[in-house]
Amino acid sequence: MTDVLLVGGGIPAYAAALDLAEVGVRIHVADAEFPLPATAVHERDGDVRLLLAEMAAPLTPEAHPNPVAAPRHPETGATAIRSRAGSWTAEPAGAIWGIPPVPLATDCIAVLGMRGALRAYLDRLKPVLTIGKEPNLGTLVDSRFGSGLRETLVDPFVFERFGVRAHDAEVALVEPGLNEALTRAGSLSGAVALQAEAHAARDRVIEPAAGWQAFATELRDRLTLYSAVPFEGDVATVEPHDDGWTVTDGTGATTRFDAVLGDLASLAGVVADAPALTGPDASSLSELLRAAQPALVRQYAEVGIQWDGAAVADAASEYFEALFLVSTEGGTTWAARAAHDAHGGARLRLAGPVGAPGNASTPPVAAALQALGATEIGGSRRWTVAAPFASDADREASSGARNALAVAFPSLIVADEELHGGELGYALAEARAHAVLLRRKLTGISE
Incomplete structure (x- = not known):
């Protein structure tokens, strides 16, 4: 039987693993944190909706549909601006x-x-x-x-x-x-x-009916139905060879796999510094993975607030989200959006400017609250993710890095929205297309 190791997780990686498992490829799942979408997911070219619909559909004519995974579009309020x-x-x-x-x-x-x-x-x-x-x-x-x-x-x-x-x-x-x-x-x-x-x-924003956390559980369960098995122990190193991959666990024991897939951060932490197997690129695997890292990132912050809402004169709608730009003391611009949530409270989300990794700044929470006339009530969190592509130069540079990696290591699938400016739909499309090519090779349909 053909064996593939899934290192790490995330929705694109699990979707690609399912595409392999459906044709009899055995997936070995290494325990790792399952990253979920950090920002709103947009339809784009329909690839997110396609995956949700596939997961919601019954597996057999006699089975029941799975409402947990059904795609839905959360309602949002109209936007008020200054x-x-x-x-x-x-x-x-x-x-x-x-x-x-x-x-x-x-x-x-x-x-x-x-x-x-x-x-x-x-x-x-x-x-x-x-x-x-x-x-x-x-x-x-x-x-x-x-x-x-x-x-x-x-x-x-x-x-x-x-x-x-x-x-x-x-x-x-x-x-x-x-x-x-x-x-x-x-x-x-x-x-x-x-x-x-x-x-x-x-x-428009799209999400599973029961949320992304429940959807992640459904992906894991679906993969188990296709005979996925856990990888025993921790993955210490992953090293490519001409006929596959050698994976070493924490005890020093080795296991051979025909292919490897996973999210960028998980793979980058365990790959050995091996030279390219195919193609003209002389870069090592670790160098190619570093080149694929997002060149630009964005910071986000979110806090719970006490807020009466934006007062809009002569408005037909009673509920508005408020959007405005606000600056830090150092003059850095952030976008701020205040909105009521499904539980009757309100939250303020701040989105920072595009910048190089490591160039963090403090989000202007106090200035945004003052502009809103709101007060903070807790429940804050901060995170950093890849910045969306706003120019062709940024998009082409990322595409070139991903293509070089795929050519040099065709039996490795790096499936992660961080490679696509944070766009889950684009990550799904590329990861699943790569999985189709790989499964044709692993099952002997193509060279």
């Missing part, structure tokens, strides 16, 4: 990344004032031949709507997700298809209207 006048104002209806579809609508005037809204309306008078070609989001918005709209509406939403302002983000990564829609519509506001359906489908 208007140019300084009051809390509802985000314009139908806006994408703060970009409004109707600049002269009442809600847009409330945010920008009449003068700012009229400036944005001039977008429709922009010459047709100049549209649809600007790669920089900030430059695009400034040229079409003016810098006032970008600073007030667009920067808070872009910074919250990507850790940079619009001038440091590329259109194709923030909103794929926007430039093409701009060419068709003839105006940026018209492009936003055309993008509405695609944006909603791609960007």
Whole structure:
């Protein structure tokens, strides 16, 4: 029988292990912490929904469906932002990344004032031949709507997700298809209207019905159904050879495996410094894993708060989440969002700027609470994860590092959203595609 070692865990790694186990590959599971998504998971290309639906479906026609894993979209409140006048104002209806579809609508005037809204309306008078070609989001918005709209509406939403302002983000990564829609519509506001359906489908938050912790348990249980077995002892080192992998445990005993998969941090802690087995890259396995580490990360912080909510004048909705930018004493910008939770309380989440690993700063909790008129009541936590890709250069550098690793060690699957700017969907797609190729090789279907 073909044997594969699963080192560490995480949803992409377990999904890839299941794809192998379904064709008779025996998975050996090394005990390790199971990392769960640290930030909201978005639909993107539908790979997260696909996995949840697969896990929710009955295994046989006679079996019952599994409601624990069923995909669901948690409801969120409307977002209130600070208007140019300084009051809390509802985000314009139908806006994408703060970009409004109707600049002269009442809600847009409330945010920008009449003068700012009229400036944005001039977008429709922009010459047709100049549209649809600007790669920089900030430059695009400034040229079409003016810098006032970008600073007030667009920067808070872009910074919250990507850790940079619009001038440091590329259109194709923030909103794929926007430039093409701009060419068709003839105006940026018209492009936003055309993008509405695609944006909603791609960007909405998705999660399992019973939460990610319960879903992790379901993944473990499903793998056990496919005859997965525990790896006895601790994994000390993992070393590649021409015909597979040698794994040494804490007692010095060795076991041979045909392939290895796992999350980045777990694998990086146990791999031996072995040279590449195939391909032109002369780098060692540990060097390739280091190259695949996220080059940019973001800090997050969350605290429980006592908060009465954002008071939005003439609003149809009674409940708003509040989004704004706040600075530390050193001048570092963070995004802050206050929202009520499902238990009747409220929480403040702070998202820091993009930076190199190790360059930590203190989140401006006190300044954010003062801006909200809220008080902290405890339950705080902090974490750091890979920063989303806001430029093609960052994305291509990461893709190149992952490809070099896959070419040099084809029987190793490193499955982790940390390799994909924190996007679980992209990590699932790549890990499962790699698993399909590997299982074809391990079962003799292909060379």
